[in-house]
Amino acid sequence: MLCEKCRVREATIQYTEVVNGVRTEHNFCAQCASEMDLGQDFPLGRLLSGLLGLGTESPREEKYSQVVCPTCGTSYGDFVKNSRFGCPDCYEVFDLLISDKIKQLQGSDSHKGKTAKNQTEKTERQEERAEAPSDGKDGLEEQIARLYACQQAAVRREDYEEAARCRDEIRKLRTGSETDA
Amino acid sequence: MLKWFEETDRESPNIIYSRIRLVRNWTEYPFSGKLTEGQAREMVSRLEKGMRDFCLEEGRDYDFTMLEELSDLERRALRERRILNGTLASKKDPVGLILSRDERVSLVLNGDDHIRMQFIAPGMKLKELWKEADRADDFINGIFPYAYDRKYGFLTAYPTNVGTGLRASAVVHLPALSSGKKFSSLLGEMSRFGASVRGLYGEGNENYGSLYVVSNQKTLGVTEEEIAGLVEKVARQLAEQEQQVRDMALSSDRLGQEDEAYKSYGVLKYARRLTWKDAMIFLSRMMTGVSDGILKFDGPCPVFSIMLGIQKANLQRISQRPLSRAELDVARAGYIRAELPELSGI
Numbered sequence: 001m002l003c004e005k006c007r008v009r010e011a012t013i014q015y016t017e018v019v020n021g022v023r024t025e026h027n028f029c030a031q032c033a034s035e036m037d038l039g040q041d042f043p044l045g046r047l048l049s050g051l052l053g054l055g056t057e058s059p060r061e062e063k064y065s066q067v068v069c070p071t072c073g074t075s076y077g078d079f080v081k082n083s084r085f086g087c088p089d090c091y092e093v094f095d096l097l098i099s100d101k102i103k104q105l106q107g108s109d110s111h112k113g114k115t116a117k118n119q120t121e122k123t124e125r126q127e128e129r130a131e132a133p134s135d136g137k138d139g140l141e142e143q144i145a146r147l148y149a150c151q152q153a154a155v156r157r158e159d160y161e162e163a164a165r166c167r168d169e170i171r172k173l174r175t176g177s178e179t180d181a
Numbered sequence: 182m183l184k185w186f187e188e189t190d191r192e193s194p195n196i197i198y199s200r201i202r203l204v205r206n207w208t209e210y211p212f213s214g215k216l217t218e219g220q221a222r223e224m225v226s227r228l229e230k231g232m233r234d235f236c237l238e239e240g241r242d243y244d245f246t247m248l249e250e251l252s253d254l255e256r257r258a259l260r261e262r263r264i265l266n267g268t269l270a271s272k273k274d275p276v277g278l279i280l281s282r283d284e285r286v287s288l289v290l291n292g293d294d295h296i297r298m299q300f301i302a303p304g305m306k307l308k309e310l311w312k313e314a315d316r317a318d319d320f321i322n323g324i325f326p327y328a329y330d331r332k333y334g335f336l337t338a339y340p341t342n343v344g345t346g347l348r349a350s351a352v353v354h355l356p357a358l359s360s361g362k363k364f365s366s367l368l369g370e371m372s373r374f375g376a377s378v379r380g381l382y383g384e385g386n387e388n389y390g391s392l393y394v395v396s397n398q399k400t401l402g403v404t405e406e407e408i409a410g411l412v413e414k415v416a417r418q419l420a421e422q423e424q425q426v427r428d429m430a431l432s433s434d435r436l437g438q439e440d441e442a443y444k445s446y447g448v449l450k451y452a453r454r455l456t457w458k459d460a461m462i463f464l465s466r467m468m469t470g471v472s473d474g475i476l477k478f479d480g481p482c483p484v485f486s487i488m489l490g491i492q493k494a495n496l497q498r499i500s501q502r503p504l505s506r507a508e509l510d511v512a513r514a515g516y517i518r519a520e521l522p523e524l525s526g527i
Contacts, residue, residue, distance in 0.1 A: 106402060107399050107401075112402055118208070118322065
């Protein structure tokens, strides 16, 4: 549903107003809602922060909360609210936004173990896509793994400066590769 | 045919049962939460047709039901028997259930995810159950392509299941260990290894029956074997520590232990009214007595099966009518009297 004020962004906030016993419901996007004065008691930021512990870096997060999965119509805001995806494509659409959070939740962001034995168009497409830039990609994964090991070693010997440097390098490589994709 | 919980496993004392749960999604549909009723019905019926081959292949007897055709009571009874979880038991959407007659294997279609497979066995059987689940999974994957991503593995509606989609769990009986002061910090320790331990029937001192569920916290970035191995290790560790505490109590005060076991048996065998809480406390003490070889019977004595049987929905199902609290207590005592075997060699 679109925000009834700006009619551009996805409405993520349902606002129920009761005036003299008459109940009216409005649907706004986070941005319009925060611009309006919906009463100071309304803990808008906290409502949005949801289960995955989004901090109150709200302007950025609120902008993202309107990212919508084209396949199933789930917005990032919906995901934050319900911690639930709408379809397999959501993982791809929200990848950049959720990668860190999944890592926080699961302690890892890459699958180990069994793989699907699908013979479908979709996985072939996915594999092609994953393999296409593989010249750099595998090397990149290795590089990240090396840096990660380096970071762990640094933490163990309490060399936090070195650890931070590794962390920044990893982040740089990751964001580099993800924006390319 | 015996249900899995009516059998007893003598090889791993204090480990009551183990369970493997695997969730998968079919690429053809969005996740269950986004399906319209029509889509959901269509998907469940297509999945069910495909699964018939799986059932034939397995050689077990299976029944297929739509949950909406079951009464609320029957759903709650399925929940008590660990076939459904809380959300599934109350879900109003079209949900299919394929259940083997011995209730060891169940497949839920269109629950939180499209396919939820569950394999249960008495005692510690996680390795065997995983092998069985792995085979079933491959077979089903041959019919239905799964939502899968190279980075995130098997894609699930909740990010808490993504990756392997695997939850391995084991239920352990820890009456002595859990009465110790350091128990809660011990459980805290376990979470550092990635295993969560919580009460099966409640938290803290309210967990009557002293049954605890050990399960894996993470599903991503660890292999299935690692997950099953971790849960097995933690469960065995807890069960062994429990046994050590009990062996100490037995060697220092055998009479006291015997007295407690026999008294519990006596109350359960002859009481006319039993609240759920009292019944669970005495059954737990009896379970200890059976496991430690104090109470002896001619045949097996499946105490856990009685624990499942005395839950509310099951008692109402047997009586075939809603029961008041007082009537429930009478029905519970009657159920236990009928189910408890006679002691042998007193």
